[in-house]
Amino acid sequence: MHPRLLKTFLAVARTRNITRAAEAVHLAQSSVSDQVQSLEAELGAALFTRSKAGLELTPAGLALKPVAEELLRLDAEARAAVQAAVGQTSGQVTVGALETIASARLAPWLPGFQARHPGIIVRMKVAGSGALLRQLEDGDIDVVFCFEPRHFAKDTSDQRFARRTIMAxxxxxxxxxxxxxxxxxxxxxxxxxxxxxxxxxxxxxxxxxxxxxxxxxxxxxxxxxxxxxxxxxxxxxxxxxxxxxxxxxxxxxxxxxxxxxxxxxxxxxAPLTMIWRRRRVQPAALRQLLAAARDTLVPTERSGAESTKHSNALFANSS
CATH class of the missing domain: 3.40.190.10 (Periplasmic binding protein-like II)
Structure with a gap:
C-alpha cells in the first residue's frame, strides 16, 4: 500500500467528504476518488459507504484506519532516520499558531531562523487552538504554538504528544x-x-x-x-x-x-507552549526548529539576561 494512497484514505475518513479531502491533500476530486478506488481494489474490500451525513467507514475501513495511521508514522520515521544517518538538515516543517502568536512572536523570529537554516522550508498555518490541535493529531501540522492556561490542555495524559512551555x-x-x-x-x-x-x-x-x-x-x-x-x-x-x-x-x-x-x-x-507529536526519530527540520524555539524564541521587550533567566526557569518546571 503506497503511503500516498493511505494519506488520501485518511483524509477522506476525517472529512467524510471527497471535496474537503481533496482540499486537504491538494488533489483534484477525481484523483481522490481514483486513489480510494485503487486502494479498495488492492485490498479487495469497500472502505466507504454513503449516508445522509456523508461518507462512512465500512468495517474494513474501520480496521484499516489505525493501521494506516501507524504505517504513515513509520514511513515518516524511516525517512527521518535516513536523514539523521546521512547528516541531512534540510526539509520542510509545518508550524501552526494562534494569530496573536504568529504575528507578535513567530513573524519577527522566523526570518532569523531561516537565515541560520536556509535548507529548511517553513510553512505556517493560523487557526484557533482546537483546529490546530486536530491538525496536529491528523499529521497536517508538525508543531503547534498556543497559549495553554492551567486545566486547558486538550489531554495532558495523551502520550502521543510532547509539550514544552517557552515563556509566560x-x-x-x-x-x-x-x-x-x-x-x-x-x-x-x-x-x-x-x-x-x-x-x-x-x-x-x-x-x-x-x-x-x-x-x-x-x-x-x-x-x-x-x-x-x-x-x-x-x-x-x-x-x-x-x-x-x-x-x-x-x-x-x-x-x-x-x-x-x-x-x-x-x-x-498565559504559558506560551509548543506541542508536537512524539516520534522515535524526529525529522531533522522539526528537530532544528524545536531546538531554536527553545533557545531563542523569547520576548523582545525583556532584556537579554532577564529573558534567558525567565525562559530557563520555565523550561526547568515544564513537562
Whole structure:
C-alpha cells in the first residue's frame, strides 16, 4: 500500500467528504476518488459507504484506519532516520499558531531562523487552538504554538504528544482612556462589563479562569467577538474592559487607544507552549526548529539576561 494512497484514505475518513479531502491533500476530486478506488481494489474490500451525513467507514475501513495511521508514522520515521544517518538538515516543517502568536512572536523570529537554516522550508498555518490541535493529531501540522492556561490542555495524559512551555505571556487588564482606575478587588471588578471572545476559545477561558480562581463569578460579557483585535477596538470605544495577552494589544496601548490598568490580585500570565507529536526519530527540520524555539524564541521587550533567566526557569518546571 503506497503511503500516498493511505494519506488520501485518511483524509477522506476525517472529512467524510471527497471535496474537503481533496482540499486537504491538494488533489483534484477525481484523483481522490481514483486513489480510494485503487486502494479498495488492492485490498479487495469497500472502505466507504454513503449516508445522509456523508461518507462512512465500512468495517474494513474501520480496521484499516489505525493501521494506516501507524504505517504513515513509520514511513515518516524511516525517512527521518535516513536523514539523521546521512547528516541531512534540510526539509520542510509545518508550524501552526494562534494569530496573536504568529504575528507578535513567530513573524519577527522566523526570518532569523531561516537565515541560520536556509535548507529548511517553513510553512505556517493560523487557526484557533482546537483546529490546530486536530491538525496536529491528523499529521497536517508538525508543531503547534498556543497559549495553554492551567486545566486547558486538550489531554495532558495523551502520550502521543510532547509539550514544552517557552515563556509566560503577561495578561493585562485594559480599558478605554479616561475610564479611571480599576476597582481595588476582583469581586468589584467582576461586577463590571467585559468584552471577550466566544465560549470555548482559549482567550475566553483566560478571562473566566481569572475570576473563578479568585472565588468569584465571571463578569457579564458585554460583547463576544472573534478576535483580540476586535476586542481592543471595542474596549477603546468604551464597550467594556478586556483581559488579554499584552503582546496582542501592545501596539494599541502604545498608540494610546487603550490603557493598561493594574489587576487587583496576583499577576496573571498565559504559558506560551509548543506541542508536537512524539516520534522515535524526529525529522531533522522539526528537530532544528524545536531546538531554536527553545533557545531563542523569547520576548523582545525583556532584556537579554532577564529573558534567558525567565525562559530557563520555565523550561526547568515544564513537562
Amino acid at each position: 505571556e503577561p495578561l493585562v487588564l485594559v480599558a478605554a482612556p479616561g475610564k479611571g482606575t480599576a476597582p481595588g478587588d476582583i469581586a468589584a471588578l467582576a461586577k463590571l462589563r467585559f468584552v471577550a471572545t466566544e465560549p470555548g476559545c482559549i482567550y475566553r477561558h483566560m478571562v473566566d479562569t481569572a475570576f473563578v480562581e479568585a472565588g468569584v463569578d465571571a463578569p457579564e460579557i458585554a460583547a463576544e467577538v472573534g478576535s483580540i483585535g476586535v476586542i481592543a477596538r471595542l474596549v477603546a470605544a468604551g464597550a467594556g474592559f478586556g483581559l488579554v495577552p499584552r503582546i496582542a494589544v501592545s501596539d494599541a496601548i502604545a498608540r494610546g487607544d487603550i490603557v493598561e490598568l493594574p489587576w487587583p490580585g496576583s499577576a496573571r500570565a
